[in-house]
Amino acid sequence: MDKKTENFLGIDVGGTHVKIGLVNTKGNIIQFAKEETASLRKHPQGFNLGFVETVGKYLKKYPEVRHVGIGLPGLVSKDRTTTLEIPAIGELNGFNLKGALLEKFPDIIFHLENDASAAAVGELHFGTGDNSDSYLFITLGTGIGSALIIDGEVFKGVRGNAMEMGHMLSRGNSRLEPLIGRNGILNIAKRMLDAFPNDAGELSQVELGMHVLVAAANKGNGVALKTFAEVGEIMGEAIVSTIRILDVNEIYFGGGISAALPFILPSMEKCIHKYLSPYYLSDLKMQRATLENDAGTLGAAALCFMD
């Protein structure tokens, strides 16, 4: 089978669902399914072998597949064989997942990668933006993930797991993720509601959630706009430090909360322009990623393009 025409299996492993997509080389999802992570954990031999069995189920269903890409929510070994620290699925910690898969399916080529890096690779191969082959990718969602693509390759750092921006220290030495992950943003919104009741508008009547907040910002709601402005400042500070370390000038934002990017961007840009010198600012580009809901599955499938 020619790698240019074959279909890949992209598997996005998460704490709630394991999503499986049959994806062609153009980035179209031909078939899609999801399994509950909790169900796999109840497998008689535990999650790990339950997962291997599940992969087998889909390989049987799609016998033409030769490459399988797997995105994982945590730290993986530098050689991409072993899952090291996967907070959402502790059973995977220190498990040679690639070894277990190859033992059962020796003819298949498996590509394991951190899920944020997979999403960044997805944007590289399947995105419709004008990205170059070197950029910082930040996923804004329940958590904050990040990845760096340099010359078309995932930057692994020294030991294999670079780019955990969500764990950088920010204001008052909180980690970034609790500050401006989903729950952090809702906390900021609650604080803004208390501080600016006159700007609350419809938000005083409804249960706060990300969709509600984005919709309100779209209608010009003061509290929603103030909330995303603060998110932008905090994100901007982390980006300043990250740019100083990586010297990158192209940044894409993915994940559900990137829908709020238009409201986050102004204060983020203001912060970045305050702290960076002309060298860093001259060609700085910050945009929303083009892959949206399917970024996890497509990213996992896109790993099959890597050697």
Add this chain to the structure above:
Amino acid sequence: MDKKTENFLGIDVGGTHVKIGLVNTKGNIIQFAKEETASLRKHPQGFNLGFVETVGKYLKKYPEVRHVGIGLPGLVSKDRTTTLEIPAIGELNGFNLKGALLEKFPDIIFHLENDASAAAVGELHFGTGDNSDSYLFITLGTGIGSALIIDGEVFKGVRGNAMEMGHMLSRGNSRLEPLIGRNGILNIAKRMLDAFPNDAGELSQVELGMHVLVAAANKGNGVALKTFAEVGEIMGEAIVSTIRILDVNEIYFGGGISAALPFILPSMEKCIHKYLSPYYLSDLKMQRATLENDAGTLGAAALCFMD
């Protein structure tokens, strides 16, 4: 001439002095000289051509030299030909220094590099520690510089100038350098003197300086110890974020203030252990670099080992 036996010229360009060392491949400085930067700036044709002329003077003095390494205090182009932003010597901004040198001395091989990266390369080739070929290098001095060596190479990031840790944002969004560069440390000491007059001891009688402060810490002076403890916390926070981005577990500290490392280390380690997970901590090594006063010149000379 064989690269294994020849002598290199190492030139460390700074805002106050340009230091020139004739260095053998074992890292011994055979001859040493320094020129005042201010004098070179007064050259009739300006600093840049004055510098080229100075290089010529030493090439004439040491006619056996074929490789010249030059460490520069700022940002250089990714191809290491052009100085981009050199705050201490603005004349160099946007100057094709390598081109100008090659025009005058076409038979010489010039290696240009940021000075912190040069110091890190010096440790790689001339250091007497047990460093591997992948580590984070931090210079604590008047300013804060840093570099990352991966697999024996300088990490350049996407555009050429990675690793400006001194410009990361820290507490209250100050840059790291003003907080814990030399002046920042003296400011902390003044604050501690005011806050803890009973612990001031001899420090209440003398003019504060780094040597005084380190000597006092060595004698157990309370204010000096509190000062370096705070430096350690602030440095530790920046290192946590940097480790999360680069996944590096070997760190060397150079520069004059690294003499205070024994007093900085405990609070720094405490901070790092608080915020990093076991994966990052298992083999974490933090040590003082082995090259001391001559690190700039030796680092510049060590660049001649690079291709």
